[in-house]
Amino acid sequence: MRLTADVLDQQVIDCCQRKAGKVDGIAIEVFNGAPPRVAYIEIGSNILARRVSKRLERFVRKLHAKSFRVPWSAIAKVDVSVTLNVDAANSPLYDVEKWLRTHIVEKIPFSAHHKHQEKND
Amino acid sequence: MKNILKVTLGILTSIGGFLDAGAIATNASAGANFGMGLLWATALGTLFAIFLVEMSGRLAVVSKHTLADAMREHFGFRYHAIPLATELLVDFLVLTAEIGGACIALQFVTGIPFKWFALPVGLCIWVTIWIGSFGRIEKATAFIGLITICFIVGAFRLRPDMHAIASGFVPHQPPQDAAHYWFLSVSIIGAIITPYVFYFYSSGAIEEKWDFKDLGVNRAVAALGMTFGCIIAMGITVVAAQTLQRAGIAVDRFEQAPLMLTDPFGRWGVFLFAASLAICCFGAAIEVALAVAYVVGQAFGWRWGEDLSPKDNARFAMTYTIFILLAALVTFTGIDPLKVTMFSMAMAVVILPLVILPLLVIMNDEKYLKEQRNGWISNTVGVAAVVAAIILAIVAIPLEIIGGG
Secondary structure, eight states, X not given: OOIIIIITTOEEEOTTSOEEEEOOEEEEEOOTTXXXXXXXXXXXXXXXXXXXXXXXXXXXXXXXXXXXXXXXXXXXXXXXXXXXXXXXXXXXGGHXXXXXXXXXXXXXXXXXXXXXXXXXX | OHHHHHHHHHHHHHHHHHOSHHHHHHHHHHHHHHTTTTHHHHXXXXXXXXXXXXXXXXXXXXXXXXXXXXXXXXXXXXXXXHHHHHHHHHHHHHHHHHHHHHHHHHHHHHOSOGGGGHHHHHHHHHHHHHHOOHHHHHHHHHHHGGGGGHHHHHHHHTOOOHHHHXXXXXXXXXXXXXXXHHHHHHHHHHHHSOTHHHHHHHHHHHHTTOOGGGHHHHHHIIIIIHHHHHHHHHHHHHHHIIXXXXXXXXXXXXXXXXXXXXXXXXXXXXXXXXXXXXXXXXXXXXXHHHHHHHHHHHHHTOOOOTTSOGGGGHHHHHHHHHHHHHHHHHHHTTOOHHHHHHHHHHHHHHHHHHHHHHHHHHHTOHHHHGGGOOOHHHHHHHHHHHHHHHHHHHHHHHHHHHHOO
């Protein structure tokens, strides 16, 4: 597996098949004498902003964006996407989603109505 | 049988996707100013569109990645941030243009200044996306969009000179107004291969759960849908050439355009034109608004999908909500929709290479396409499209300045 080609920027799916952001960063631990080891992946707009520019990172930091760290041991598999064996629903990734849902979207009519889904053959 | 239905629906949808404020304005303007002289630009743009749309559909079918997913993954976020940011700006302009186009159509019919329709039209677009599902929206806009066939009927009724039409397929620089001629050719191509189309199409293939069986459907829809769209667009050019050019009317305001259908259809002409413009713009506005939510959602890995209720993907729903609201507010200021349309098409051309060059690279990557990588024909047309896009992107802004007015 190549970390930057196969893991970085991949779609993350949590244990409940929920889309849970993209792999925005990978943290590698280096201890004296031991070979480097992947400690965790990081998901969050502040991590992403750091990759673009320092200024953007400072800006995003002001928005109090929090990142979500997933230890490498919690990754179930890596293929078309990175699947976790943890639940992301209560992670900081869903803070904005939940805030928007309870404060705005649910106050608008028809926000919860079940859309008719086309049957596919 | 099911495949025939799928292809038919796909064709109807692509006609809708092909014709929008930009296509109508640029083709009408081409006919009014240069007769049949710019038909080649419509044909060339369509050829590129067929291949590029087929590629974005194939990418989604084979790799289960949308264009935005694959772009971020393959080139990293540092690169992806550039097409993402510029795409949002251009999509905002295009959405403003489509809302403006629909409002102008309502002005033709009611006589009430277009800006008063901006917020109601924006609201209709938003309600349709908020409540509708992908399949329902697709079907509804596809069938209502058939009204644009009036341009082909009109073109035949006017008995155009077939030799003139044939000669329009070869570029001839006119003795005067050369800058305007080339500006229009850039805008026509820009209106056909607007980048949001590729993001939208690849997301649509995932929304409709296309799989390997559908590769043939994808190819047929891309080829036939774009061709039919192209024929209608050429119908607009021919009608405009036969009517507006003869009457000496250069379309520099949208208000002059409906006159082109009064010759073949009498007083119903204005209504037919208004209905075609309104429906095309409405359909395109829905596509652009969804495309914005798709690219943002996919860039950050959110849950996305038009078939989920807004409560289940609040960020996705708020993204298109905010975009539609802002674009409707800009139209409400009374800014000339035709100017916004022409400007947005030129800007779409400027960012085109940022989107289709990565698309072409991804289409040759075994990791995504496996055995379905581009063959030499797709690659030849793809490279030609990229080269053309780079040239167009370089000349678009200078031409906008000298030939845009």
